[in-house]
Amino acid sequence: KxxxxxxxxxxxxxEGENLVLNCSFTDSAIYNLQxxxxxxxxxxxxxxxxxxxxxxxxxxxxxASLDKSSGRSTxxxxxxxxGDSATYLCAVRRQYGANNLFFGTGTRLTVIx
Amino acid sequence: xxxxxxxxxxLFRKEGQNVTLSCEQNLNHDAMYWYRQDxxxxxxxxxxxQIVNDFQKGDIAEGYSVSREKxxxxxxxxTSAQKNPTAFYLCASSIDKWQTQYFGPGTxxxxx
Numbered sequence: 001k002x003x004x005x006x007x008x009x010x011x012x013x014x015e016g017e018n019l020v021l022n023c024s025f026t027d028s029a030i031y032n033l034q035x036x037x038x039x040x041x042x043x044x045x046x047x048x049x050x051x052x053x054x055x056x057x058x059x060x061x062x063x064a065s066l067d068k069s070s071g072r073s074t075x076x077x078x079x080x081x082x083g084d085s086a087t088y089l090c091a092v093r094r095q096y097g098a099n100n101l102f103f104g105t106g107t108r109l110t111v112i113x
Numbered sequence: 114x115x116x117x118x119x120x121x122x123x124l125f126r127k128e129g130q131n132v133t134l135s136c137e138q139n140l141n142h143d144a145m146y147w148y149r150q151d152x153x154x155x156x157x158x159x160x161x162x163q164i165v166n167d168f169q170k171g172d173i174a175e176g177y178s179v180s181r182e183k184x185x186x187x188x189x190x191x192t193s194a195q196k197n198p199t200a201f202y203l204c205a206s207s208i209d210k211w212q213t214q215y216f217g218p219g220t221x222x223x224x225x
Contacts (some may be wrong), residue, residue, distance in 0.1 A: 004155070007223075009153075032211075032212060034213065036216075041219070041221070042199075042218060042219065043117075043203055043216035043217050043219050044203070044214075044216040045118075045216070045217045046204075046213050046214075046215070049213055088156070089156075093211065099158060099161060099169070099171055099172075100210055100211075101210075101214065103155040103156040105153065105154060106153055106155065106156040
């Protein structure tokens with residue numbers, strides 16, 4: 001079974017700082033990897049999706065990287081803002097199996113004004 | 114507007130009662146999913162459906178039931194057999210199992 005781990009569980013940074021969130025997974029046979037954002041009491045919003053053949057994806061101040069061989073992905077947030085405060089979840093889509101999407105437990109980010 | 118709706122936002126269950134959570138999508142997606150989210154834990158898959166009139170158990174299906182009679186709708190029933198139902202329930206849909214899942218706003222279920 002695919003295990004997805006996100007460290008740290010919580011992170012606080014002052015506004016304006018650049019930061020990195022980490023995601024690791026145990027089975028490298030992945031189809032793609034996705035980063036989501038979840039605000040308190042809300043559903044998930046997709047931020048970036050990286051196909052297994054890609055090394056990184058960028059959207060605005062967000063950059064996600066993927067290293068399949070080492071089972072790692074990072075989400076880089078540049079010039080953090082208080083509005084970035086949320087929980088960020090990593091989800092790995094496996095190449096096989098009917099039930100093929102596995103979520104990490106998330107990193108709760110607080111950006112302090 | 115296209116999207117996924119879930120209702121109600123909050124739901125209260127009495128002991129021994131079955132309750133049904135609604136999930137509707139107008140994205141013309143074939144696949145739909147139900148997840149349970151508990152504090153400090155990731156999303157856990159309850160049931161999923163890849164096409165109308167078909168559904169499969171996920172990792173924690175005991176005490177839950179679903180139906181998929183229409184493409185747009187995938188209701189989840191929390192039965193009295195589910196002894197610890199208090200959680201945040203999320204519904205999602207996707208074109209197929211390989212594509213991005215789009216999530217609804219969630220239903221919080223509380224036990225009286």
